[in-house]
Amino acid sequence: MSASPRCASLRHPNFNDIKPETPMGLPENPNIFANNPLDRASYRRTDNAWIAEQLAAPTSLFVPMWRLQPFVLPETSPGEGKDIGWMRTGLLKELAGESATVFLGINKRGKALFAADVSGLEDPDNHPSLKGLGAFEDLRALAMAGEITPTELAIMAQAKSMIDWHNRHGFCSVCGSKSTMAEAGYKRVCLSCKAEHFPRTDPVVIMLAVHDGKCFLGRQKIWPKGMHSALAGFVEPGESIEEAVARELAEEAGLRIASATYHSTQPWPYPSSLMIGCHAVAESEDFTIDGIELSEGRWFTREEAQAVLAGKGDGTVWFPPPFAIAHQLIKAFAEGKA
DSSP states (O other): OOOOTTEEETTSGGGOOOOSOOGGGOOOOOSTTOOOOOBOOGGGTTOHHHHHHHHHOTTOEEEEEETTEEEEEOOSSTTSOOEEEEEEGGGHHHHHTTSOEEEEEEOTTSOEEEEEEOTTOSSGGGOTTTTTTOEEOOHHHHHHHTOSOHHHHHHHHHHHHHHHHHHHOSBOTTTOOBEEEEGGGTEEEETTTOOEEOOOOEEEEEEEEEETTEEEEEEOTTSOTTBOBOEEEEOOTTOOHHHHHHHHHHHHHOOOEEEEEEEEEEEETTTTEEEEEEEEEESOSOOOOOSSSOSEEEEEEHHHHHHHHTTOSOSSOBOOOTTSHHHHHHHHHHTTOO
16 A cells, blocks of 8 residues: 555655664664654753744644554565554644644654543544544554564653653642643643643563572463463552562562662553562572462573573463563563672
8 A cells, every 4th residue: 555645654765754772872772662763852852933834834743643543554465564653743733632742852854742632532443634644553562563663662652651641640640630741742721720730651670580690470360371471560659660670570479589680661652660580599499479460470490491482491481572671671680680
């Protein structure tokens, strides 16, 4: 399908704007939803005139989000992958109306990118400006299927988290009055008490305990049969990352640790968390499952972890796919890097 004048596919040579480069010269993060290539240009958010100019510019693009699902273009041929359906900002009023429109940043070619909530459309697939072009698809499913490039997935994680925040914070948490969007989507202001509200990210530790060439994995009853994964939990107020790692391992599995080291982070837009991946050295292999968060626990040798990751295990155990940061923590252990 050729690119419509209404919709700018980033695969099209004229719109290949988001290059697979890591931001600010950083080494590549192995996790999905990381490596956002955009210049977020936060200093521009308070410049209302500049934002208005970008919204009116013929080069600017936006991604429609319907019920937090991005608009996606189908494959032009089997195996080529799907594209995010970037639209001309001239369609913003028609599709989004007065709903939230958030500035995402500037791409490698200097174009401003936005995300807009189009959930007000009753039948988006049959809207005159969208019909026949693509479909709104679940971001998690797209990431698991590997149908969208990692850089685009990172941008969609940003878009989903921001639109979701606006959907959840239409009213002031101080006085209950209606709030309004400000600073290109990165602030809300109460119309009554003038309180200012900003997006928040919830930190979550996810950790792999190791001891004497083995790693500890647990499972919950609700998980698919045989799935084992790293333990995780929210960081509490006034708590350091290391303290959260130690507390969660102690609470869920009765494990005491001697140290904790950072591996990597993964933005997790469900709705807006940051998964902080760690490895922790356990003092012993003694453990006691709490029976609440976990139903089972088990130590795996490096060789056993390698076999499961390679699909050569006994078939009774499997680990999260590369889509999950837990996979990267286990992989690092299996490769002798933890």
